[in-house]
Amino acid sequence: MAKKKRAAEESPEFIKCLKEWLKLEDETIEHANATIRKTKNKLVKMTMEMIKKDSEKHKEMQQMLIDSITKEALVLTPEDLSCLSDTLNKHLAAEAKTLELADEALNNSELFLTRYILSYLIADEQKHHGLLAKLNELKRATIFVT
Ligand SMILES: [Fe+2]
Ligand SMILES: [Fe+2]
Numbered sequence: 001m002a003k004k005k006r007a008a009e010e011s012p013e014f015i016k017c018l019k020e021w022l023k024l025e026d027e028t029i030e031h032a033n034a035t036i037r038k039t040k041n042k043l044v045k046m047t048m049e050m051i052k053k054d055s056e057k058h059k060e061m062q063q064m065l066i067d068s069i070t071k072e073a074l075v076l077t078p079e080d081l082s083c084l085s086d087t088l089n090k091h092l093a094a095e096a097k098t099l100e101l102a103d104e105a106l107n108n109s110e111l112f113l114t115r116y117i118l119s120y121l122i123a124d125e126q127k128h129h130g131l132l133a134k135l136n137e138l139k140r141a142t143i144f145v146t
Helices: 012-038 042-070 078-082 085-107 112-138
Strands: none
Touching: 012 042, 042 112, 078 085, 078 112, 085 112
16 A cells, blocks of 8 residues: 655655744844843833733744644544634724724824834734734635635
């Protein structure tokens, strides 16, 4: 019997890369903490706090990927999503409205620092909308996503 082709994710290189990346997130958190200790500036502090939160989030996601290879594979079926259809659509609409407001705020602003914060927020909101849109598309898929 022919052996099932292994996914690229099962290669030692892939896991090694993810583990190295995960470790680097801790370093990033340390750097952010060092900056927070050194500065009294609110904006710098907030930027560092955001990077820290993102790093924590990245660590969780990297760990999830590692576990999906070493422990239990991730699966997503159209059924998983079809019962969420209504909820996802409402969420998608809310994120779209958020983006409109964020754009409006950006258009009505001129100060560098206001725009600095707003651009960060807009990038995040676009990301949320994009993630949901992708899930929404998968609702119509007829195959398992692994
Ligand atoms: Fe990161
Ligand atoms: Fe959002």
